[in-house]
Amino acid sequence: MWIVPEAKIADLMDRATCFNAIEGVFAAMSRGDAYNFPVIREAIGHADALYGFKSGFDRAGLALGLKSGGYWPGNEAKGLTNHQSTVILFDADTGKVKALVGGNLLTALRTAAASAVSIKHLARPDAKVLGMIGAGHQSAFQMRAAVEQRQFEKVVGWNFHPEMLDRLAKTADELGLPFEAVSLDELGAQSDVIISITSSFAPILLDAQVRPGTHIACMGTDTKGKQEVEAALVARATVFTDEVAQAISIGECQHAIAEGLIREDEIGELGAVINGTHPGRSTASEITLFDGTGVGLQDLAVAAAVLDLAVQKGVATEVAF
Numbered sequence: 027m028w029i030v031p032e033a034k035i036a037d038l039m040d041r042a043t044c045f046n047a048i049e050g051v052f053a054a055m056s057r058g059d060a061y062n063f064p065v066i067r068e069a070i071g072h073a074d075a076l077y078g079f080k081s082g083f084d085r086a087g088l089a090l091g092l093k094s095g096g097y098w099p100g101n102e103a104k105g106l107t108n109h110q111s112t113v114i115l116f117d118a119d120t121g122k123v124k125a126l127v128g129g130n131l132l133t134a135l136r137t138a139a140a141s142a143v144s145i146k147h148l149a150r151p152d153a154k155v156l157g158m159i160g161a162g163h164q165s166a167f168q169m170r171a172a173v174e175q176r177q178f179e180k181v182v183g184w185n186f187h188p189e190m191l192d193r194l195a196k197t198a199d200e201l202g203l204p205f206e207a208v209s210l211d212e213l214g215a216q217s218d219v220i221i222s223i224t225s226s227f228a229p230i231l232l233d234a235q236v237r238p239g240t241h242i243a244c245m246g247t248d249t250k251g252k253q254e255v256e257a258a259l260v261a262r263a264t265v266f267t268d269e270v271a272q273a274i275s276i277g278e279c280q281h282a283i284a285e286g287l288i289r290e291d292e293i294g295e296l297g298a299v300i301n302g303t304h305p306g307r308s309t310a311s312e313i314t315l316f317d318g319t320g321v322g323l324q325d326l327a328v329a330a331a332v333l334d335l336a337v338q339k340g341v342a343t344e345v346a347f
């Protein structure tokens with residue numbers, strides 16, 4: 027069994043490898059070659075923790091396994107990250123455990139890669155202004171991955187906690203882009219692409235604030251009850267997701283479905299656009315929306331990619347097991 031510790035991932039994984047792994051696995055899901063198993067997520071009644079598993083099998087890439095972990099709100103006080111996760115990969119031919127891979131950084135990278143894949147396939151080619159809603163841990167990863175997909179000239183941002191906006195300003199600066207903190211009205215009026223990545227439980231971005239032609243990647247809503255955009259905006263947009271079953275149960279689509287504003291069969295798979303079986307954006311004035319709920323196969327895809335790199339570079343440790 028190979029071990030790739032969390033501390034080694036940053037030097038091994040690059041955004042291009044991550045992007046290709048995510049684009050590939052979304053395509054495999056849509057072809058029916060890869061599928062996710064039901065998600066388990068439980069409040070364990072200890073340390074206020076939420077713990078669970080995301081798992082699946084990619085027959086094309088032969089990635090089989092699970093990501094196990096969750097959220098421990100008291101960790102920061104102990105000098106640890108609140109989100110903790112580990113990926114376990116199994117040999118698809120024998121069921122033997124193949125690798126243990128740190129999952130914390132990979133989670134941020136694979137989530138950012140998912141919205142970047144949506145921007146590649148759904149945003150207008152002439153998109154110039156990137157709007158960021160959210161300034162937490164994930165936001166900097168999101169911005170870095172997004173700006174590689176279009177010739178962005180400016181980033182505008184809004185956050186529920188304005189004191190956190192420094193993170194967006196600093197990241198934009200590192201990327202050589204001007205940054206402006208704006209109201210939500212301004213953000214909608216200026217942005218060609220909007221990424222929302224917050225833990226909100228009520229709509230932040232309203233339908234009336236978004237102009238025609240915008241692409242929106244809703245990345246924060248991954249639990250029942252969370253919501254980042256008004257359901258009417260989801261209804262107005264052409265909607266895509268990583269996995270329809272998750273979108274309607276724990277994703278942004280859960281609200282538009284519950285309010286009867288959209289039907290399940292109106293939600294497209296991003297993988298179908300990648301495979302060319304769905305045309306994706308068809309006009310420059312259309313609003314496209316990617317409901318990125320986060321699936322286990324994403325974790326397996328990036329863990330398998332990082333394992334290959336770690337073995338090639340002699341960084342993985344092999345233990346008899």
Ligand code: NAD
Nearest residue numbers: 137160161162163164186187224225226245246318319320
């Ligand atoms: P974080 O705790 O570092 O940041 C939280 C963000 O949400 C901040 O911008 C904060 O200001 C904002 N926020 C907090 N309370 C809010 C409220 N009541 N209303 C509006 N905004 C509020 O978290 P993070 O690691 O950046 O993660 C952000 C979200 O992304 C979380 O909901 C997380 O579960 C989700 N996430 C999704 C995926 C996926 O695959 N889709 C992957 C990882 C994280």
